[in-house]
Amino acid sequence: MFHDYLVKTKGLTNIVWVWDVQDLPDDYGFADGDAKFDRYEGVPGGLAEYDANDWRRFDPGKDYYDVLAVDYYDLDKYQQKYYDQATSIAAEDGGKPMIIGETFYLPTAAQQAAAPDYSLAMPWGARTWNAENTGHDGMADFYSRSIGASGTPRFATLDTSLRPTAQPTVHGTPRLGARLTVDPGRWSLDDTTFTYQWRAGGRDVPGATASSYTPRLRDLGKRVTVVVTAHRPGAADGTATTAPTRPVTLFAHHGRRR
Structure with missing residues (x-):
C-alpha cells in the first residue's frame, strides 16, 4: 500500500x-x-x-x-x-x-x-x-x-516514458449522426489520464476533444482517427493514434445486396 x-x-x-x-x-x-x-x-x-x-x-x-x-x-x-x-x-x-x-x-x-x-x-x-x-x-x-x-555501480535510470502496451481503438459505425467512442488502450504506467483529438481525413476536427465524436456532413467520405495523449505526474506525455475507420457514410453499411 x-x-x-x-x-x-x-x-x-x-x-x-x-x-x-x-x-x-x-x-x-x-x-x-x-x-x-x-x-x-x-x-x-x-x-x-x-x-x-x-x-x-x-x-x-x-x-x-x-x-x-x-x-x-x-x-x-x-x-x-x-x-x-x-x-x-x-x-x-x-x-x-x-x-x-x-x-x-x-x-x-x-x-x-x-x-x-x-x-x-x-x-x-x-x-x-x-x-x-x-x-x-x-x-x-x-x-x-x-x-x-x-x-560503485549505479542503478539504471527508471524509465518513466509513457507508451502504449495496447493500442487505442475507435468503436462504433462511421456514419453520419452515429456516435463514435475511443478506448485509450493500456499504457506502460498506472494512474494515467488522457486527452483526445479527433481527426477526419487526416486533419484535426476543431473542438473535437472529448472521448466521443459524432461525424458530421463535412466528414462524409473521410476516415476518422483519434490522437490519444497520455499524462502522468513525473513522466513525459506519450501519444498514440488509432487505426483509421472506414470512410464515413450517409447510411449504415450493410454490404451489397444480390
Whole structure:
C-alpha cells in the first residue's frame, strides 16, 4: 500500500525500495513463551506463526522492491543458510542486488568470500566498533576490501516514458449522426489520464476533444482517427493514434445486396 501510494498516486520515481529480512533463530514464532513473539499475539495486524527460515512468505513481489537486504544481529553471525536463502529468492525475483542491511559484526574476509553477492554492509556505529570481532583492526580490514563511491555501480535510470502496451481503438459505425467512442488502450504506467483529438481525413476536427465524436456532413467520405495523449505526474506525455475507420457514410453499411 505504501509503495503504491508513493509511486502510483504521488508519481514518485526516484525511490530505491529495499526489502529487509533478519537472521532470526529457527524457532522464532514457534517457541512457547518467546517474549519476542508473544507480544504480537492477539494484536490486530500482529504476526501469525511462521518459519524463520522461509522468507518467501514475506516477499512483497519483484515489482515492489529493488534490493534484498539481510540483517545480521545474532552471535552466530554469517551462517551460510541465510546467504543461500537470500540468493535463491533474489534470483527468483529477477536477479535483485543484495546487501547486508544492518549488522553489529562486519564480515571477515572469509565470510565475505563465502557470500560474494553482498554489495555493501551497513554497520551500527559504536556497537560495531565495540564488537568482539571488529574494533580498529576489524574496521581497517573490512574497509581495505571495499571500494569507494566512485567505483560503485549505479542503478539504471527508471524509465518513466509513457507508451502504449495496447493500442487505442475507435468503436462504433462511421456514419453520419452515429456516435463514435475511443478506448485509450493500456499504457506502460498506472494512474494515467488522457486527452483526445479527433481527426477526419487526416486533419484535426476543431473542438473535437472529448472521448466521443459524432461525424458530421463535412466528414462524409473521410476516415476518422483519434490522437490519444497520455499524462502522468513525473513522466513525459506519450501519444498514440488509432487505426483509421472506414470512410464515413450517409447510411449504415450493410454490404451489397444480390
